[in-house]
């Protein structure tokens with residue numbers, strides 16, 4: 193037997209008919225090569241079970257098609273459609289890989305000093321967040337898409353859309369029941385969602401390397417607003433980027449009404465943050481004063497209105513310094529002092545500083561948690577311009593012996609330093625709140641709560657130098673509320689004028705009496721009230737005469753009630769005592 197004959201016999205033994213049939217049916221390679229696993233892919237293009245399925249299914253389908261030609265034609269076309277759909281998806285995914293993942297990996301490898309062992313996963317759903325995968329649309333494509341959107345899509349969408357709406361309606365109706373079932377559900381990580389994940393087979397990356405990696409990811413994968421986190425514990429380094437969750441697009445009176453009753457007197461509801469969490473401020477614990485800085489039309493007055501309404505709702509007072517009439521909702525409401533003229537603003541500020549001073553003085557002799565009276569919120573619209581007007585007003589109004597600096601500007605500075613214990617809070621508004629406008633950098637520190645919207649890098653740096661600047665949003669009413677260097681993105685609740693009045697004055701929204709300011713002891717009195725209350729020992733006529741002739745230490749008017757001047761009880765007492 194020659195060598196050749198022996199080889200042929202061996203081959204015959206290897207490729208007997210039953211063996212080949214067995215290999216065919218069991219999904220092994222027909223020539224009997226080893227090393228092709230059944231459950232995994234191995235070196236071949238398909239796993240063993242997939243090969244088996246094809247080998248059995250193709251002849252079976254062919255047989256069926258011959259036996260029943262009509263139904264099999266239908267089935268074949270259905271299968272073809274499914275195959276085309278899947279092929280298209282695969283093409284898109286491959287293109288995504290070629291355009292984004294492969295080049296990003298190529299850029300990352302040298303940055304991390306690794307040639308192998310870097311894996312990057314980008315969720316396919318993130319592909320939908322990238323505005324357009326490859327090139328911009330040609331005019332013809334644009335026209336075809338527009339035509340499709342106008343004429344075809346509405347028809348295709350008609351039924352699914354209605355079905356979806358119905359499903360939502362059912363869900364809403366079932367909410368009271370299903371929310372109770374939530375107790376039985378397994379808790380899910382609230383952070384789950386589309387993500388980019390990078391795994392590198394290296395135990396540690398330096399800060400510079402991490403920085404480089406994140407800037408590469410940020411510039412090569414066009415998804416905006418990613419939140420980054422690094423895990424360096426264990427043998428591998430893992431980095432994850434998730435899409436930042438946004439606050440809801442609109443928040444209104446419903447939410448305000450829902451959250452307001454749950455808050456303490458010094459806490460204020462501002463709006464909804466990311467993940468639909470309520471955002472509140474505390475004028476006692478966070479900071480007594482609020483700085484609001486945003487471009488025109490960004491909603492500064494709306495934010496001030498929201499805080500003011502809550503103060504009024506709890507029986508507090510609001511003083512508005514505003515030349516432009518941004519707060520028409522507050523006109524004539526009880527508890528509101530609306531100052532539009534520089535003279536009025538001047539008086540109001542001086543009076544407020546006196547009130548705060550008096551409250552602080554009284555507090556000296558009281559217990560730690562003594563309540564000095566209703567909260568007073570001072571809203572300064574367009575602070576930069578207002579200060580200028582107050583200075584000009586004082587330059588004209590001031591007499592010979594008067595101080596050079598405007599008492600109103602000094603009063604405002606005093607309020608900033610005294611406000612917390614006296615429960616007098618300032619809400620300062622400006623398009624660009626400079627340190628000079630609010631009385632120097634130290635005064636700025638009194639504004640522990642800073643609200644910014646539609647900011648520029650410059651504006652942000654000036655007001656919040658301690659925190660990194662998030663991207664400014666173009667959504668109306670979307671603010672960054674910064675407390676202690678921590679910025680919280682918030683959709684501020686929007687109230688219409690009618691809703692604001694209703695909330696501010698739940699009992700009598702139509703009240704139109706403007707009250708003078710007073711402290712708990714009723715410490716501001718008109719001359720007649722002082723005589724009636726026995727603070728002054730003279731008759732009304734006599735007191736008036738003494739005032740006109742300026743006999744003794746006559747009191748300064750601190751404000752007005754109707755046409756009559758208001759005087760501080762303390763001043764009146766000194767005046768009467770001296771006589």
Ligand SMILES: Nc1ncnc2c1ncn2[C@@H]1O[C@H](COP(=O)(O)OP(=O)(O)O)[C@@H](O)[C@H]1O
Nearest residue numbers: 487488489490491492493494668669684685686
């Ligand atoms: N949080 C908000 N939600 C919805 N719309 C808002 C919001 N804030 C402001 N707006 C809209 O923007 C307009 C301008 O707001 P406004 O407070 O007058 O701006 P600014 O005082 O900054 O010039 C409002 O009339 C309102 O229509």
Ligand SMILES: [Mg+2]
Nearest residue numbers: 492493494518
């Ligand atoms: Mg305004």
